[in-house]
Amino acid sequence: MDLDLNLTVGPGGCVDCRHCGAQVGTSTAAPLDKAVRTQRPPSEAGPGMHADPARFTDRPIVLRQVFCPNCLVLLHTEIVPADEPCYRQWSLR
Numbered sequence: 001m002d003l004d005l006n007l008t009v010g011p012g013g014c015v016d017c018r019h020c021g022a023q024v025g026t027s028t029a030a031p032l033d034k035a036v037r038t039q040r041p042p043s044e045a046g047p048g049m050h051a052d053p054a055r056f057t058d059r060p061i062v063l064r065q066v067f068c069p070n071c072l073v074l075l076h077t078e079i080v081p082a083d084e085p086c087y088r089q090w091s092l093r
């Protein structure tokens with residue numbers, strides 16, 4: 001079963017990269033637990049993110065990105081307050 005353009009559920013229930021076949025998650029309950037993660041300043045998202053987040057909030061803001069552990073295809077991006085957990089809405093049922 002394909003989850004999106006990048007992820008599929010393999011025969012054993014693991015979540016695999018559709019580009020290289022690497023296992024990205026051990027189950028649909030933890031679909032990205034083997035992924036590579038980075039956390040950087042939001043300005044590194046590109047030229048569209050030029051405003052300093054401190055002008056709008058007292059909370060520190062971060063850019064989080066998740067990649068396939070083998071081919072490094074980008075799987076997920078979020079710009080969120082640093083004190084909030086990753087993937088607040090990301091779950092499979």
Ligand SMILES: [Zn+2]
Pocket residue numbers: 017018019020021022068069070071072073
């Ligand atoms: Zn991959």
